Amino acid sequence: MFRLYTRLISIRIRSQMQYPLSFLFDTLGSGFGTLSEFIALWAVFTRFGTVGGWTMPEVALLYGLAETSFATMDMVFSGYDPTFFSTQIQRGMFDQMLLRPLSLPVQIFGSEFIVRRLGRIGQGLAVLLLSFFLNPIQWTLVKIILVPIVIVSTIAFFGGLFIVGATICFWTVESLEAINIFTYGGTTMISYPMHIYGDWVRRFFTFVVPAALLTYYPALYFLGKPDPFGMPPVMPFLAPVAGFAVLATAFAFWQVGVRHYQSTGS
Amino acid sequence: MESIISVADLRKEFKVFRHHRGVSGAIRNLFTHEHRLVKAVDGVTFAIEPGELIGYLGPNGAGKSTTLKILTGILVPSSGEVRVSGRVPWRERRAHVARIGAVFGQRNTLWWDLPVIESLDLLKHIYRVPADRYQQNLNTFRDLLGLDEFLQTPVRSLSLGQLMRANLAAALLHDPDILFLDEPTIGLDVVAKERIRQFIQQINRQRATTVILTTHDLSEVEKLCERVMIIDHGRLLFDGQLEELRQRFGGERELVVDFAEVYEEVSVEGAEVATREGQRVTYRFSRGAVTASTLIGRLSAKYRILDLSVREPEIEATVRRIYEERLLDK
Numbered sequence: 002m003f004r005l006y007t008r009l010i011s012i013r014i015r016s017q018m019q020y021p022l023s024f025l026f027d028t029l030g031s032g033f034g035t036l037s038e039f040i041a042l043w044a045v046f047t048r049f050g051t052v053g054g055w056t057m058p059e060v061a062l063l064y065g066l067a068e069t070s071f072a073t074m075d076m077v078f079s080g081y082d083p084t085f086f087s088t089q090i091q092r093g094m095f096d097q098m099l100l101r102p103l104s105l106p107v108q109i110f111g112s113e114f115i116v117r118r119l120g121r122i123g124q125g126l127a128v129l130l131l132s133f134f135l136n137p138i139q140w141t142l143v144k145i146i147l148v149p150i151v152i153v154s155t156i157a158f159f160g161g162l163f164i165v166g167a168t169i170c171f172w173t174v175e176s177l178e179a180i181n182i183f184t185y186g187g188t189t190m191i192s193y194p195m196h197i198y199g200d201w202v203r204r205f206f207t208f209v210v211p212a213a214l215l216t217y218y219p220a221l222y223f224l225g226k227p228d229p230f231g232m233p234p235v236m237p238f239l240a241p242v243a244g245f246a247v248l249a250t251a252f253a254f255w256q257v258g259v260r261h262y263q264s265t266g267s
Numbered sequence: 268m269e270s271i272i273s274v275a276d277l278r279k280e281f282k283v284f285r286h287h288r289g290v291s292g293a294i295r296n297l298f299t300h301e302h303r304l305v306k307a308v309d310g311v312t313f314a315i316e317p318g319e320l321i322g323y324l325g326p327n328g329a330g331k332s333t334t335l336k337i338l339t340g341i342l343v344p345s346s347g348e349v350r351v352s353g354r355v356p357w358r359e360r361r362a363h364v365a366r367i368g369a370v371f372g373q374r375n376t377l378w379w380d381l382p383v384i385e386s387l388d389l390l391k392h393i394y395r396v397p398a399d400r401y402q403q404n405l406n407t408f409r410d411l412l413g414l415d416e417f418l419q420t421p422v423r424s425l426s427l428g429q430l431m432r433a434n435l436a437a438a439l440l441h442d443p444d445i446l447f448l449d450e451p452t453i454g455l456d457v458v459a460k461e462r463i464r465q466f467i468q469q470i471n472r473q474r475a476t477t478v479i480l481t482t483h484d485l486s487e488v489e490k491l492c493e494r495v496m497i498i499d500h501g502r503l504l505f506d507g508q509l510e511e512l513r514q515r516f517g518g519e520r521e522l523v524v525d526f527a528e529v530y531e532e533v534s535v536e537g538a539e540v541a542t543r544e545g546q547r548v549t550y551r552f553s554r555g556a557v558t559a560s561t562l563i564g565r566l567s568a569k570y571r572i573l574d575l576s577v578r579e580p581e582i583e584a585t586v587r588r589i590y591e592e593r594l595l596d597k
Contacts, residue, residue: 005392012389016380093374099341100376102365103393263343263357265281 002107009111013079017116024117032120035068039128042192053197058135059224064192065129066216070155071188072125074163076118077156080109083166083181087174095262105259109167138223147219147237154244155191155215161244161251162187168251168258191216196229203230211243270350271445271477272315272338277347279308279333279501307333308344309501317444318475320468322488322509324586325498331481332371334498335447338479339369352444365394368438369447373454376434377422383433384418387440394441401440408436411466428459435466439476446470448480452487464490485586497586504589514554516585521578522550522562527571535565546573 018024042064046057079085089095089112098108138144166180195203195217207213214236221228222237285301286292308330315321325331336342337349340356340363349356356363370376377386391401409415412432417425425433431451438446451467452460468491471478482488488495488509495512497505505512522538526546533540537557538550552562559577566572 008389008392012378012381019380093371096336096341096371097374097376099360100339100364100369101393102361104361260343263341264345 002104005103006107006111009108010114013112013114014116027117028120030120031117032124035072035121036124039064039068039124053194055194058132059220060193061128061132062136062223063194063216063220065125065127065132066151066155066220067188067192068125069122069129070125070152070215071159072118072121073152074156074159076115076122077110078160078163079113079115079118080111081160081163081167082113083163083170083177083184085113086167087170087177090170090262091174099263136224139225144223147222147240151216151219151240154240157241157244157248158212158215159184159187161247161249164248164251164255168255171258171262187212194220211239211247214239214243216240269317270314271317271352272313272479273348273350274314274334274338275312275348277308277311277334277337277349278306278345279330279337279342280345281305281307306501308337311347311498311501311503313496313503313506315477315479317477318471319494320471320478320492321480322492322495323479323481323498324483324485324488324495325481326483326590329499330501331498332449335369335371335449335479335481339367339447340364365441366443367445367447368441368443369449370431370434370438370451371449372451373427373430375422375430376437379423380421382419382421383414383425386422386433387437390437390440396441400442404440404442405436408439411469412436412462428455428462431455431459431463432466435463439470442474443476445477445479448478450482451480452482452484460487467491497589499590512585513579516589519551520554520559522552522559523576523578524548524550524566524572525574527573530570533570535562535569537565538562 039061042060043057046052046060050056052060075082086109094112098105098112101108162184166177166184169176169180190198190206191212195206195213198206203213218228218232218236219240220226228236281304282302283305285303287295311330311334323331323334333342337344338351338356340360343357351363352366354363377383378389381389387405390396391398396404409418412435414432414436417429417433420429422430422433435451446467448467452463455463464487467478467480470476480487480491493509494507495505495509496503497512521541524547526533526548529546533543533548535550538552541549541551543549550562552559563575566575
């Protein structure tokens with residue numbers, strides 16, 4: 002199973018590497034594209050000093066976690082990217098997948114793997130490492146272990162959003178833009194400290210779509226900041242629960258979508 | 268013999284939503300779900316025995332592809348029973364598709380960026396085909412389909428005919444029991460069509476693979492199939508031997524005669540004059556009423572004839588008659 006998956010993505014990777022120079026520029030371009038976003042963020046800080054009481058390096062920690070995770074997800078879950086998956090359905094590729102004696106996730110994960118996302122991943126990692134350097138973080142073993150856990154959990158969270166988006170394509174492709182607001186907008190949102198948002202927004206993204214658990218609470222913990230909402234001290238460690246709950250829910254929804262597709266064939 | 272495919276009272280309805288145009292229409296679309304039901308397959312029953320080669324005929328939108336999608340497990344029917352090799356296709360998708368091969372029209376199943384041979388090699392792994400069996404099949408198909416000329420070519424650079432040949436090979440590498448073909452020769456030139464037809468026939472005869480092919484090209488069915496099923500508006504209009512179809516509905520034959528001179532009066536008992544062009548006269552007569560030789564005898568007794576030929580009715584015209592006159596409606 003895993004060998005077939007690696008075989009499938011190696012096809013996608015090879016075809017993207019066919020023109021090495023243009024691949025290189027694409028990768029660098031996608032990295033610099035988001036870097037300019039970060040520079041804009043920086044400009045806001047030089048003008049206002051802090052955002053919600055957080056300094057630039059502190060927000061950079063949030064931003065670095067969100068960017069690294071989202072970009073990695075965007076590469077690994079390329080096959081579930083709603084924009085891509087909707088064209089796959091329209092081109093009849095999903096029918097072809099149903100005709101293969103191979104599990105659907107293996108086929109969909111294997112159907113695309115956009116390597117140039119490495120540019121954005123690299124940019125996110127650079128900001129993250131910079132923030133580690135600029136913030137006076139008291140590193141402990143728990144904190145060191147928590148960093149990769151937070152990243153993997155956030156990947157799972159955004160992967161879940163992609164899968165939900167892809168599943169919606171079984172019903173309609175008209176709402177594609179709305180789906181993209183959730184995924185792309187989601188990263189921007191969790192790049193800022195939660196407490197700058199209104200109360201209901203924060204509650205929604207803590208208890209319903211648990212985005213705040215992924216980066217905000219761990220960031221508070223890394224930076225040694227008190228929780229302004231007085232939540233239980235376990236909050237910084239709930240990232241994996243939140244991330245994988247969203248991913249599991251998304252897969253359950255996906256099953257419903259596949260059944261709907263098979264009964265409508267739209 | 269146990270039927271390899273059995274279908275009982277199969278029905279498939281689709282909801283077709285009414286879409287309103289414009290901005291106000293888009294808003295209405297969000298809140299209203301006006302739709303009508305389209306019965307794509309409307310109570311179809313048939314059984315297919317192992318080794319049959321069946322032509323599934325019908326005009327566009329008749330329900331051919333929907334039936335095929337249900338039999339291959341892509342779609343779940345609204346009601347009815349389907350068994351393919353003892354399995355319900357959509358319930359045991361992976362076990363089912365491992366034992367069938369399918370080529371849907373011009374839909375390509377191979378990897379666009381890979382050379383054909385690498386695509387086939389990947390399928391070997393996906394279907395877990397034993398290495399020696401794979402090699403054997405590959406050699407056979409290289410031979411029968413002339414794969415060698417494009418085996419190293421990336422799939423995206425293949426011509427339409429080559430693409431179909433490659434896809435046929437891909438659909439058969441794992442020795443499927445049943446081969447489903449949806450319009451396998453659509454868009455191909457005459458030579459390519461012929462090659463693919465011969466291949467389908469060989470596979471059916473040599474490997475006893477059951478083949479179901481949909482088409483709206485009737486000459487294809489005439490050349491390949493003994494048994495024909497005709498579907499229209501989701502209902503089976505005919506299910507039987509091609510010969511029977513011809514006899515029941517293809518009654519009208521034509522006799523084309525070139526006379527030695529232009530005659531005033533060319534009528535003959537048992538046939539009517541269909542067209543007349545100088546010395547050439549075309550008669551139409553009914554298969555049941557008179558034989559061709561009787562007719563020729565009567566004509567040659569009265570006139571001097573240079574040349575003549577008997578034309579069998581094209582099945583195309585036959586099927587058109589079935590559609591138009593609703594000959595099979597109950």
